[in-house]
Each structure stands twice: as C-alpha cells, then as structure tokens.
Amino acid sequence: MINMSNIAIDLSNNGGEYLNTLLHLANLESNESSYDLLKDTLIKSKGDQVSFGIAVTKL
C-alpha cells in the first residue's frame, strides 16, 4: 500500500503525505525521534521492505 520510495523521500524532508500515513498506521508521533527511528530502520533493512506493527506473542 504505502510506497517505500516516497516514504524515503518524505524522510529526507522530515514530512510528507506518505510519511504521515505510515506514522498514523504505526501509531507513532510525528516528531524527530520517529523520523530517526524510521530512517535507522530503512538503513538497517538496506532499503528493502520494513515491517511495522505490534508483535503478537502466543503463550
């Protein structure tokens, strides 16, 4: 759904429609620490797909 490349471009500008959508879906605040978290995650994944969400653990 969300275009990874547009998120990368939005991240470079610290804002944008695609980035806002991702932040909203991931339930993250729109602030510097969220942008840094996403940038780090993107770099760690070497630009490939990144999964966001809440981990569900089955007991």
Place this chain on the structure above:
Amino acid sequence: MINTFCFILLFNIILFPSDFTQINDNHNNDSSSQEISWEGFFTKYQFKQIYIVFAGPYPSSPSSSFGHIFLLLEPQETKPFFLWHAIDFSANVDSVGSFEFFVKGFFGGLLGAYRIIPFYERFRDYNLLENRALWLFPLDFNNTEKNRFLYNIYTLQNKDYEYLFSNKNCASKIDLVLTESILDPTEKKPNNSLIFFPHSLLNNWKNRVGDLIYIESMKNVIEESYNDFSINNLNDSLNINNLSNTEAALLLNSLEWKYLQKAEHLQQEEKDILNKLRVIVSSSKTETITNFTKFEKDFYLHPSNLIGGGINFLSNSSPEYLVNYRFGLHEFYENTSVYPQNDYLSLLKIEIGIKKNKMILNELFLFNQLSLQPISKLSSYMSWRICFGVVRNLEYQSTPLSYGLYTGLGYTIELLKNRVKLSSLLSVSPVYLQSYGFSLIYGPELIVQINVLENIRLMNIIKGLFNFRENLNDVFYNETNLGIELFNRNYLIFQFKKSMYSSWYSIKYNFYIN
C-alpha cells in the same frame, strides 16, 4: 442522539427510485462495514467534507474512456489524506472476461455495487498505475444532507445493482445517491437520460462545488521534472553515487514508476538499485517531487455528442452537403483541456453526403480510436489505431465503400513540445471493398500534427496502400485537416483529401449538443 437522528431519517428518506432496485445481496464481498450497525457505521464514516473526484479518462480501456467518478470523505478527525474513505460504484468484474465485460457493459448483464475503499487504493490505481490525473471538487452539503448521504450509503452498500456503460454507471449511481441526500427538491435534477457520463454529473452539481484540487498523474510530473535532469536515459543510471540528492529522488520515483508499469516481478539488479536509492535519498534533504499542483487551465468536460454539417466539393462530381454526428471523446481539432491530448476516440461516428435526391454514406464507424502517445525518456508507448466500420474510399476508382477493420501500429515522436508531433504507423486493414471483393490493404502511414496556435490545429496523413488483389492498384493517399476553434468551442474544419483518382475539398462546422 444517533438514535434520534436515525428515527428522523426513517421518515425522511428511503423511498428510493427504481434505479436503486437491488438485485441481490453481495454475499461475496467481505466488507467489515456490511456487518456493523447504523450507529457503528455512522461513527466510523461520519465526515467533515465530501469531495466529488473525477479521475481522468483512461483510453486504454473503453469502459474508462470518459473518466471515472467517485466520492472522497474527509473525516472529522485529522487523518492523512491517503487514509480517507473513498466511495464508488463500480462493476463487479472478478469472474468476467474482457470480451464478456465489453458486451455485457453495453447490452446488460453486469452487476455493480457501492463500495467503501481506502483512498490510497484508488490513488495508486488511477494516479500511479493508470497515469490519470485526479480533480477533487468539494461539495457543499449541510450537516443534515451529510447524514442523509451516509445513511443512503449504509443502506445501499455491498448489494448488487444492474450496471451499464451508458446510464447505470459510476457517474449516474453516484449522482443518484447524492441527489437523494439533498433537502431542496427543486435542486433535484432528473437522472434518466440514455447517456449519463461524468460530465453530466459535474454539470448537475456545478452550483454546489467549491474550488477544485488538482493532482497531476505521477508520469506527467516525473516527465516534467526531467527538464533539469542530467540523466538522459533510465538505463544509464547505474552510477547513482554521482547524482545529487534531488536527482536521486527523481530517479527513484522514475524507476519505481517504470517498474510498476511492468506487470512482472523486478529483477534482483533492479531491486538492488531501488533499495540503494532509497537509502541514499533518505539521508539528506531533497526537493520533493509533488503531484499536488495548481490546475492552470479551465476545467471543462465537453459533451460526448458532436454534430455538424458542411459542404464537400468533389473533383469529378457535383458538390454534396454533409451531415455528421460523433459520439465519443474528441478528435485532433477539439480543445482537450481535461481529456488526454494524444488519444482520439469515437464510439460512433457517421457522415452522410446529400446530393439532390440522393443520400450517400461517407463513413460509419462503430469504434474508432487513434492513440498517438509520444515516446519519452520515461516511456516508449506504441501508437496505434483500431477502427471498425464502413468508409467511402477515395483511394480507389469509383470511390467504393469498404467494410472492415482498420488497424495500425507504430511510434510517435514529439519534435517540438506541445507543438509538433510525427507518427509513423504500419497499417493493416482486412476489408471488403464494394465491387472489388475482400482484400488485405497494408502500407506505411505518416501522420504530422501541428498545433499552429492554441485554437488552430493541423493534421496531415500520408499513406502508401498496397494490397493482394490483382484488380486493385497500389496507391498513394494524402489527407490534410485544419481545425479552427471558434467561440464557445464551436469548430470550423477544412479538409482536403487527394488520391490518384479523385480529390475532396470540404468545409464543416461542428458543435456539441448535450
């Protein structure tokens, strides 16, 4: 409060006209909203602003040739644009083949339904994959009308209704649900015409809409951005480390757009370039490439019906008077501020010559499309023609009628931006030629289009025609058309056709009717 409102609604609406006749519940549609109560639905979908959205025509698909209409709900709470709710009426095509869809779309047998979908899905389909611009018209609804609208959608969604391309389509069904939601009965306009297209809906609501928001197609935005771009060809882009960050962002957008157009998985090499570019781009500031821009021209959708008349001077016969009618999108000489500029499409086109007591059929096309999309740095779409019908042939002696299919395939280049285009096609036409018999006519074709001025357009066609019949000569044919846009989108057309056997000079005056 919601219960009180619901009670009032039950007294106010729900006497739906016959077009809301439901065929059956759409049990296959796995929509969560189908199960929820009216109160839950109201809470989930209540909105601050409703927009009529017009997605520009998509000439590659006949059913989308006149554009698509859907609605967009801006929620009460602040939410990213892509997560707003879109509502459309569309045909259910899951188990229908292309040919069946085409036939049933015209003659009946298709089912359609109102659906609520996230806007990002529609945005991706139309703007990114199908290269269509979007126009958003804010609709002035008061709170009661908004609530009535929501209740109508709640009642109507996920049920099957008859779908027809002509007048039971996205535009007519959306128009109907909007009309049923407004309070003032004098504003309700009839929606029972044989043809109801997006321009009909926009015309009905023109007094209720505010300033439009325009979203250009991603392809056009990227192509425009290439003017200052140092990479000449996307395939030369492997040395990405030398690019500025803004160039890298443009390349990233371009490559992703290009790969999305290919309905196949990316090669590992292509995927690696995209991944690397994403990391580079995210690291420092870029100039964002945005397709949310101001629409500089007038928004105008002309009616599909064009009629006209004129006079035709023939080299070897007395003059004849002409009557013509066209149902379709547009031809080369028409002002296409909103419709795509490189696709000329008629679903029905007829021209009759009248001479003393005689009427002569000059042409009758049941489908006529000429697509002349220029190749660019970003894309290399082919140009093509498909026509089906009857045409009087000046190319051969005694100007016989030919019945059949006329096709062509080739490429177009733009020699001067928005001014001069040159197309080269190879045409192949299996036809039945009156008094000669069946034949396959083929040959090269050169089309030159010149926008002389904003309202003066010229199209010249030169053809060499070969065939397999011994009793038919190979011929050379030239046709020049000059269209001048007069006041109020009325057109004057000068046409000159010449073959080795005869020539025509004609003057026509064409205008739209609703």
